[in-house]
Amino acid sequence: MATRVRPSSKRCAVIGGSGFLGRHLVEKLLDRGYSVSVFDIRQSYELPGVTFYQGDLCDKQALLAALKDVSLVFHCASPSPASDDRALFERVNIQGTQTVIQSCIESGVQRLVLTSSASVVFEGTDVKNGREDLPYAKKPIDYYTKTKIEQEKLVLKACDKQKGFLTVAIRPHGIFGPRDPQLVPILVDTARRGKMKFIIGDGTNLVDFTFVENVVHGHILAAERLRADSPICGKPYHITNDEPIRFWDFMSQVLVGLGYPPPRYHLPYSLVYGLALLLWLLSVLLSPLISFKPTFTPMRVALAGTHHYYNCKRAKEDLGYTPVVSLKDAIARTVESYPHLRCEA
Numbered sequence: 001m002a003t004r005v006r007p008s009s010k011r012c013a014v015i016g017g018s019g020f021l022g023r024h025l026v027e028k029l030l031d032r033g034y035s036v037s038v039f040d041i042r043q044s045y046e047l048p049g050v051t052f053y054q055g056d057l058c059d060k061q062a063l064l065a066a067l068k069d070v071s072l073v074f075h076c077a078s079p080s081p082a083s084d085d086r087a088l089f090e091r092v093n094i095q096g097t098q099t100v101i102q103s104c105i106e107s108g109v110q111r112l113v114l115t116s117s118a119s120v121v122f123e124g125t126d127v128k129n130g131r132e133d134l135p136y137a138k139k140p141i142d143y144y145t146k147t148k149i150e151q152e153k154l155v156l157k158a159c160d161k162q163k164g165f166l167t168v169a170i171r172p173h174g175i176f177g178p179r180d181p182q183l184v185p186i187l188v189d190t191a192r193r194g195k196m197k198f199i200i201g202d203g204t205n206l207v208d209f210t211f212v213e214n215v216v217h218g219h220i221l222a223a224e225r226l227r228a229d230s231p232i233c234g235k236p237y238h239i240t241n242d243e244p245i246r247f248w249d250f251m252s253q254v255l256v257g258l259g260y261p262p263p264r265y266h267l268p269y270s271l272v273y274g275l276a277l278l279l280w281l282l283s284v285l286l287s288p289l290i291s292f293k294p295t296f297t298p299m300r301v302a303l304a305g306t307h308h309y310y311n312c313k314r315a316k317e318d319l320g321y322t323p324v325v326s327l328k329d330a331i332a333r334t335v336e337s338y339p340h341l342r343c344e345a
């Protein structure tokens, strides 16, 4: 059985620690007795036990300062998937990750845990109970996914037991929970604009939505089991709630919890996907004249209308992972955490 690292004697760094997942991770690490350096392009809070280093992860000198005396690094920084800035994704997720790896090696960091994404195998068509041995998407649905694939490859390839630099990648899917700036706010915004009336497709497609505390739990288990003699070195791990749910049931439960009506009318998937494609083409063609960002992008329609759920047996076997919060409790806690987004009518 793997021996647990004694956290109290450890100092770690969280790159992207000001973000949604990063901050939850920092809070749990503090609970477990770690002292934490946060490296992020912005500082969004202050906490006792946390030292902030503000900078761009592509800046090696700035990173080296933050990694001094650190033996464990979590890398969970990325530009938002909502952006379509190809150059930014390539600079941060690819070149930036190379810089993170080099800086870790130069600073004597022994363990690097990457937050990857289960989407690295998603091409916009059904993934049912997908395992980690599925091939990377040959046609990734967007630049975010394309660069997350390259990022994961870089980190896993850098694992070198001889040199004492060990790496592992966590692939969460559909992270949600208190303070998430994406999922619930986008959903409520769409509902407030009267656009949440329709279900795309027959509404039976199953998807993984993963509570942020379960994702944090997976990261910490991976970090504490990352030793030269463990089977996890250089491998990716799916971390989900292990309770796939119909995409539209999840959306409806959150909406109803916040006092909004659930979507009721069905629209054919291919019709909505075709329209989204057309709108996207128009937005590209007209970009020199006007700038508009359609709500219904092809990527979002694919996420809303296909199956995408993943098997986390490997994490259960190798990391001893089981979700710590059920989907039912997670949805209730999330809904409670957004009083300002409740329907006022």
Ligand SMILES: NC(=O)C1=CN([C@@H]2O[C@H](COP(=O)(O)OP(=O)(O)OC[C@H]3O[C@@H](n4cnc5c(N)ncnc54)[C@H](OP(=O)(O)O)[C@@H]3O)[C@@H](O)[C@H]2O)C=CC1
Pocket: 015, 016, 017, 018, 019, 020, 021, 022, 039, 040, 041, 042, 055, 056, 057, 058, 075, 076, 077, 078, 079, 080, 092, 096, 115, 116, 117, 118, 148, 171, 172, 173, 174, 175, 176, 182
């Ligand atoms: N949310 C989800 O559903 C999923 C997320 N993931 C992955 O989890 C990780 C965390 O995601 P999440 O917490 O949702 O994202 P957030 O955007 O909330 O957090 C990412 C943080 O990284 C910062 N950052 C961005 N670029 C840089 C840079 N060049 N240098 C330093 N810091 C930077 C961001 O700052 P700023 O906000 O100013 O850009 C932000 O504070 C990401 O790697 C993401 O790909 C994977 C699967 C699902």
Ligand SMILES: CC(C)=CCC[C@@H](C)[C@H]1CC[C@H]2C3=C(CC[C@]12C)[C@@]1(C)CCC(=O)C[C@@H]1CC3
Pocket: 173, 174, 175, 182, 183, 184, 186, 187, 190, 195, 196, 198, 200, 207, 208, 209, 295, 296, 300, 301, 303, 304
């Ligand atoms: C499981 C997973 C990868 C979730 C990702 C989160 C977001 C991509 C979704 C959160 C809210 C979703 C949403 C839509 C698409 C996917 C999200 C942005 C729609 C735009 C799909 C089309 C609609 O009818 C409205 C939806 C609003 C919410």
